[in-house]
Amino acid sequence: MKAGIVVFPGTNRERDMAIALAGSTGRRPVLLWHRETELPELDLVVLPGGFSHGDYLRSGAMAAHAPIMAAIRGFAAAGGHVLGVCNGFQILTEAQLLPGALLRNAGMRFLSHDCTLRVERGDTAFTRHWRPGDLFRAPLAHGDGNYIADAGTLDRLEGEGLVAFRYADGSPNGSARGIAGVLSPNLRICGLMPHPEDLVDPLMGGIDGRPLFDGLAELFAA
Amino acid sequence: MRVRLTVMLKDGVLDPPGKAIGHALHMLGFGNVGEVRAGRVIELELDEADPARARAQGDEMGARLLANMVIETFTTEVVG
Amino acid sequence: MRVRLTVMLKDGVLDPPGKAIGHALHMLGFGNVGEVRAGRVIELELDEADPARARAQGDEMGARLLANMVIETFTTEVVG
Amino acid sequence: MSGTRTIGPELAREFGLTANEYGTLLGIMARDPSLTELGIFSVMWSEHCSYKSSRVWLRTLPSEAPWVIHGPGENAGVVDIGDGLAAIFKMESHNHPSFIEPYQGAATGVGGILRDVFTMGARPIANLNALRFGSTDNPVTRRIVDGVVRGIGGYGNCVGVPTVGGEINFHPAYDGNPLVNAMTVGVARRDRIFLSAAAGIGNPVVYVGSATGRDGIHGATMASAEFDETAAARRPTVQVGDPFTEKLLIEACLELMATDAIVAIQDMGAAGLTSSSVEMAGRGGVGIELDLDHVPQRETGMTAYEMMLSESQERMLMVLRPDRTELARAVFEKWELDFAVIGHLTDTGRIVVRHQGRVEADIALAPLADAAPLYHRPTAPSPAPEPLGSVPDPVGIEAALIWLIGCPDIASRAWVWDQYDSTVGGQTVRRPGAADAAVVRIPDSRIGLALTTDCTPRYVAADARLGGAQAVAEAWRNLTAVGARPLAITDNLNFGSPEKPEVMGQFADAIAGMGEACRALDFPVVSGNVSLYNETRAPDGTSRSILPTPAIGGLGVLNDAAQAVGLALPSDHDLVLLGRTEGALGQSLWLREILGREAGSPPPLDLVAERRTGDFVRGRILAGTVAACHDLSDGGLLVAVAEMAMAGSMGVRLDVPQSGVSPQAYWFGEDQGRYLLAVADGAAMVEAARRAGIEGRVLGRSGGDGLTLPSGATISLARLNQAHGAFFPALMAD
Ligand SMILES: Nc1ncnc2c1ncn2[C@@H]1O[C@H](COP(=O)(O)OP(=O)(O)O)[C@@H](O)[C@H]1O
């Protein structure tokens, strides 16, 4: 699989993501600078976690206007796969490549702890190594993870099966309907708040996050 | 000219900071506080002498970057 | 009454958000943007019919909780 | 502070210089100084920059070992960790700023210590913080805890360095003067360490990072001054941290450090441009000329005085190879940071500062450094504590345990560390709360670093020498308990006013004790920081000192991070106690919490036994025969057992206590040098220990879902967790 990880000023989980992808694919992903205007040939674009531009306006807002985002829109429009984790998810919503928005956590504090996620469907590029209903552990680390959308949008997401992951143990950040991750209508863009890439090594406490990367690696094995 | 954008969450959108502030004010004894909404202001110095054009430019910056139109609304004022 | 507090950093205090927003606006092509300062607004519904008293209460809430008087200043307006 | 003020002894005193110091200044200058010159002298000779009260004592600390690459004197300490790699680390205080504005004070503290580490070429891989707050009854404490924790998280989370450990105490002695000590650990190739000594006459002096504003002018002298009501009046000096810019600065500096462009580099910390330029030139034995017209400025109309003393954050000063200047500029422009050539090195041995065509300062560097004040301040011994005598047990073992695990100094800190990103980087092997020391793996290697901060201020207050030694020993023990080989420490010496002989007595004694422990354990001091004048002046004019708090930051190494053990108790294992138990209740938490007394001598420390026991434990861990390990500290044996049980969600049944020691002293005494080990075969472990000359006994066996006391009474894990977890959420509830 050829994966590219986008680095914005303030991105800080690009290394974690590279380790996770390399662990499953056996191949180092390329790092893409936010100022690029074209993408190399890729199977997957990843927007990793961090605080792009300090998240000083709204999380992900300034990154959503980065030069590379035009190329990513084109890539997505052509059916490319895009994964956004944490700040990457926020950027995807700000860029309106995914619906909804991520507000300040309901408890008004940054949250950093493991949560349990439930997989809502097992037939996407991102979830194919799980079955619906599977539970897995993932560290979360964010201040703005409170997913909201208007009721119509939420109903549509549910109705069309576009909820990828849900918090299994209540909604730690106040997210509507416990939503932790969503999909685009073509199922090729996925955004989620927790960090499966930080749990891919038994030494760090488990490999719960690995199915996501193994599934992608298998899909694009070539 | 100096332009001020005030960005607020749309009515009906849950406002965690507003809620937290309302709660804290009640705890401090301000019992007559009702709904609280929290928002952002952005004040910009514009190299533009015409107030109407300054406001139009503020509106454009609001729509393109400073507000997230999915959940927020904003107003633009020319303040000097 | 409805009261609005606008909280801004004191002059001379570094404003990282303002700086970053100004930079982003330049990148978006708004070349005539000068200094940008970012602040917060808090709009409160007060069960209080007298505008003067509403404003006084807003001032008190600002000084006690809503602004960090070490680095911020605020203004109170009665907006309705 | 306008230039029209007459410059003389009176203004000098306002700037913190004594009459004698001002006399020395006049001798050096042979004329009246300009305002800028007076500012430069006052900050360079402040306690914060000159260590004038502490230097004579700091020199006595051991700082060498075969694995030490750079000891004190550089921006941070550097030790060899194998595989051609070096660990670079330091701890620094931001006590006074954190009282004035807890969020920004703590945040900029984290930013400052990060810069000390990456300025040497290291990528920061972990942060820790040692915090001391006032009484939990004091309403101000809550606000300070909230701001400090948010500030540490706000900065560390954004820059993407995991916060993996630290410690927190509450005590009324910190009312009005909290302690915020931040530690950063970074890693670099050992042949790619960057130092601060400037070299190369004519080489450009380059400023990078954020623009300069009027932030924190005279912060260095403020950090050296006592607190009083007028602290409020100094508020406009508060600095705001910009972690986003810091993150860019880290990446830009590391990118440039991969080239050969940098001759010397130093962060602009306390006293900003002044201390960085004076120290870089001074260490290199060269002169420096600065033209302030080129300094990136955030505000208009700044004077030379203001620019030289500004403590704006997120700035660095570098000396570059002239032929690499444009390469460097391109790197910083890529990262959207200010970059400006603001001067060059000279052969004059002087610092010359120009602004708008005028020479605003012209000072010979050698006397500025050599004639810096050095005080051997009077010391007074503290009275030896009264012997404790026998103490009653009014509550029984079970109630005391429940109380202790819920008390402010032992209760779960999850509320705090749940606000710190501890996994970013993907290398955190043991997160906060999972082991006695945090363990972080070095990327692309098997090596693990073990990290801890430790100090028991109540011991230091009762017996400074013993307390100083104990803090070092406890750090060593915590590293050992995960299986790491302790390498070196950084320290942060937080004390009251050095002008009080009893405070200087504590300071001298604590250092003596630290030195003894460092030597006995081969655990040298490679960096550190001193924070004096931690006093609160009451309106009636009296001044109270904090508890003497020499916080120790320890670093150890595991050749293979996978060998690290945590403290979570597994099922069906024997629990073995190693080390000698005599039931030392003096200065124990049990005594304070149950009887309300802070009395007696702290537990004695036997450094020979300490080393023997620790070396044995480490050997067993590395041999793979230990499933979990926990050292005994605050609260003693039963608290440690409960902590292992809670961490593992695993019950344990305890055997009858050792005879000859009262139950409360046995279960809650704080005898030093002890460990609890979970092992498959307890008897074999005890026998191996006996052969090594170490006392040991099997204490019980794990299983079930409660802690069963020898009396047969069982305390459920649920009840333990409830008692342990309640304190912070209750304290901080909205
Ligand atoms: N308590 C101490 N023990 C050992 N070394 C110390 C101690 N305090 C300061 N140092 C060393 O003195 C030097 C100057 O410290 P400091 O002024 O804090 O540096 P910085 O310029 O980075 O702020 C550093 O090398 C530091 O490690």
Ligand SMILES: [Mg+2]
């Ligand atoms: Mg330094």
